[in-house]
Amino acid sequence: METPRLEIRRISRAFSGRNVVDDVSLKVMPGQVTCLLGPSGCGKSTTLRIIAGVEMQDRGEIYVDGNLVCDTIYRVPPEGRSIGLMFQDFALFPHLTVAKNVAFGLTGTRDENMARVEELLARVGLGHFAQSYPHELSGGEQQRIALGRALAPRPSIMLMDEPFSGLDNRLRDDIRDETLAVLKDEGTAVLLVTHEPDEAMRMADEIALMRDGRIVQQGAPYNLYNSPFDLEAAKFFSDINVIRGEVQGALCDTPFGQFLAPGKPNGTVLNIAIRPQHLRIDFDRAGRGPNPTTVDGSPARGIVTRARFMGRESLVEFKMDYDDSILSATVPSVFLPKEGTPLWLMIRRDRCFVFNA
Numbered sequence: 001m002e003t004p005r006l007e008i009r010r011i012s013r014a015f016s017g018r019n020v021v022d023d024v025s026l027k028v029m030p031g032q033v034t035c036l037l038g039p040s041g042c043g044k045s046t047t048l049r050i051i052a053g054v055e056m057q058d059r060g061e062i063y064v065d066g067n068l069v070c071d072t073i074y075r076v077p078p079e080g081r082s083i084g085l086m087f088q089d090f091a092l093f094p095h096l097t098v099a100k101n102v103a104f105g106l107t108g109t110r111d112e113n114m115a116r117v118e119e120l121l122a123r124v125g126l127g128h129f130a131q132s133y134p135h136e137l138s139g140g141e142q143q144r145i146a147l148g149r150a151l152a153p154r155p156s157i158m159l160m161d162e163p164f165s166g167l168d169n170r171l172r173d174d175i176r177d178e179t180l181a182v183l184k185d186e187g188t189a190v191l192l193v194t195h196e197p198d199e200a201m202r203m204a205d206e207i208a209l210m211r212d213g214r215i216v217q218q219g220a221p222y223n224l225y226n227s228p229f230d231l232e233a234a235k236f237f238s239d240i241n242v243i244r245g246e247v248q249g250a251l252c253d254t255p256f257g258q259f260l261a262p263g264k265p266n267g268t269v270l271n272i273a274i275r276p277q278h279l280r281i282d283f284d285r286a287g288r289g290p291n292p293t294t295v296d297g298s299p300a301r302g303i304v305t306r307a308r309f310m311g312r313e314s315l316v317e318f319k320m321d322y323d324d325s326i327l328s329a330t331v332p333s334v335f336l337p338k339e340g341t342p343l344w345l346m347i348r349r350d351r352c353f354v355f356n357a
């Protein structure tokens, strides 16, 4: 078995009696990007600060390359942990040239350091800026220099806390992709903190979804998106429609037909959740909808309340006849029916998530 670059075991930290980080365990394997994803205030940054060594845990252990760097008794200082850091305010040293910024943490001979600086500046595509000062560079370029500086000492693991949130949207996607390419090239393991699911999906090999100080689900982005642990986890990645139904005789009756509910006692209320792209819209045929199918179940009618063009897709919202609830569906390209139009919806049964209400 390969040794994880970083492993934390059962880390906890309380502030004023509140568990901000609660029994968190995590491994990051060589060459992997793991994202700690969760809403603001869930304890992501505190976890990262504990790993970096600028905050102490109340319980738990931290290992880098299989070696203990911190438990509640033994503690390697931050600079001895082989950890690189990159935060949103990546503050380069303004009085040092780009080359000297990148060389800052290096301990080799002058020649070795120069070679490493050259290698990294080439890798981030900014070799020609070696003798410039940070204020002569754009935000995105400074970000790339900060990446070079953090990578220069060949850290075992890079910790990144919302490193792209200071950049404007268009630039952000490019810098994110470039950063990822450089990190993969260097073979560095990364633990990246973000509250943006899109960023996590784009960057991560593995996502650890955090809520109220705990990791509630961990796995490949595909698995988190397609098999969310609960309704809240499902909602974190996209808008979601919820259809309620009650179980009778191992079947759950809904306006969209019956769902199998094996093992669920009679009277259990279920939330059937489905993402907007998995609803199918069909036309009204004088008050009748399409015929039921095994893939899509039965249709239910709604009235269009709003339709918006979103760029790649159109978002259509419906007030459903059965209980006036609102459902939304997305359609590729342009589909903008008038408000008040009656249309029928069907749901892709294989794309539904079923949770106890």
Ligand SMILES: Nc1ncnc2c1ncn2[C@@H]1O[C@H](COP(=O)(O)OP(=O)(O)OP(=O)(O)O)[C@@H](O)[C@H]1O
Binding pocket: 015, 016, 020, 038, 039, 040, 041, 042, 043, 044, 045, 046, 047, 195
């Ligand atoms: N030193 C501290 N003293 C007291 N409370 C703290 C301290 N550090 C963090 N907290 C609290 O712990 C909780 C988690 O904070 P943390 O910064 O880890 O969350 P986060 O998930 O990174 O959120 P964000 O994305 O907003 O930074 C917050 O409620 C915060 O107020």
